[in-house]
Amino acid sequence: MEEYRDRLPMSEATPVVTLREGGTPLIFSERLSERTGAEVWLKYEGTNPTGSFKDRGMSLAISKAVEEGARAVICASTGNTSASAAAYAAKAALTCGVIVPRGKTASGKLAQALVHGATVLQVDGSFDAALRICRSLHERYPVELVNSVNPYRIEGQKTGAFEVVDFLGRAPDVHVMPVGNAGNITAYWQGYQEEVAAGRIRRGPVMRGYQAAGAAPIVRGEVVAEPSTIATAIRIGHPASWQPALAAARDSGGSIRSVTDRQILQAYRRLAREGVFVEMASAASIAGLLDLSDAGELAKGARVVCVLTGHGLKEPDWAISGASQPPIIRDDTAVAAQMLGIEP
Numbered sequence: 001m002e003e004y005r006d007r008l009p010m011s012e013a014t015p016v017v018t019l020r021e022g023g024t025p026l027i028f029s030e031r032l033s034e035r036t037g038a039e040v041w042l043k044y045e046g047t048n049p050t051g052s053f054k055d056r057g058m059s060l061a062i063s064k065a066v067e068e069g070a071r072a073v074i075c076a077s078t079g080n081t082s083a084s085a086a087a088y089a090a091k092a093a094l095t096c097g098v099i100v101p102r103g104k105t106a107s108g109k110l111a112q113a114l115v116h117g118a119t120v121l122q123v124d125g126s127f128d129a130a131l132r133i134c135r136s137l138h139e140r141y142p143v144e145l146v147n148s149v150n151p152y153r154i155e156g157q158k159t160g161a162f163e164v165v166d167f168l169g170r171a172p173d174v175h176v177m178p179v180g181n182a183g184n185i186t187a188y189w190q191g192y193q194e195e196v197a198a199g200r201i202r203r204g205p206v207m208r209g210y211q212a213a214g215a216a217p218i219v220r221g222e223v224v225a226e227p228s229t230i231a232t233a234i235r236i237g238h239p240a241s242w243q244p245a246l247a248a249a250r251d252s253g254g255s256i257r258s259v260t261d262r263q264i265l266q267a268y269r270r271l272a273r274e275g276v277f278v279e280m281a282s283a284a285s286i287a288g289l290l291d292l293s294d295a296g297e298l299a300k301g302a303r304v305v306c307v308l309t310g311h312g313l314k315e316p317d318w319a320i321s322g323a324s325q326p327p328i329i330r331d332d333t334a335v336a337a338q339m340l341g342i343e344p
């Protein structure tokens, strides 16, 4: 946040609440580049302090809440927003309340919200119900809402686009990312447009957003009452930033489409096999990239940035259930060598 202070709505008086978010790596993927014929870069947001891109926006939202004298913050979340809100609220010594959908929040994310001292409620319903309650709490009680309907969240998250341009020295041709509540695609597009306005790039990339097939309201053009997908982070049926996301796709010559859970799971495994551990929702980026490539919609040599929004350690159950139980051995070198397939 400090690095881009002059491009964020911060004054001298704003107390910056930071855990050193941002500055995440852009990793070149030899294998995805070979597979697609494009030049594929992975913006790995899992290295943020709480393991997801949410920290960029949360740093600013909590900073502004402190500046404006708030004592308590609330949010609805599929998991990552609550983990981030809980951590930054703890840093700022604010009270934090979060509402998550019952039984559909990854264990690592719940652990984070709890360990940082947030009060966690589970609603019998989806994220959309949780957000309805939080909006109404915000209207009736003196609590700050730190979901991405809070404009400071979007402002903070746009720094991802600044980093991409700073690193590549130009805009990518294509930008691929998952879409849930649609705040992040809104933020990236705003960031790219600001880079254009500042004369750093001539035009922004083609924006390609991906929802999960069972939770694809924007693709279908209607609210999904009971969203369903293994990518619980993007299990959202009524996105708050629906219109700005559509505008980003339209104005950039891009699209918002969907990928199936099967495509997401395959992309998750593929990424892990090249050393990059992400959560299911993040793998939707790569499922989308491969879909574009297979449909012949990716130009040879196009420079592509795929945002990997969250760390795989948040939902370790997926990694463990897909593997066999590691065998148990005695303290015996020869046996270990044999079991590891190491020849003399």
Ligand code: AN7
Binding pocket: 052, 076, 077, 078, 079, 080, 081, 082, 148, 178, 179, 180, 181, 182, 183, 184, 185, 233, 234, 279, 281, 282, 309, 310
């Ligand atoms: C890993 O935490 O909505 O389209 O409540 O955790 O900006 O919503 C999370 C969303 C993608 C989608 N990847 O971003 C929440 C929440 C991961 C996420 C998204 C989320 P948006």
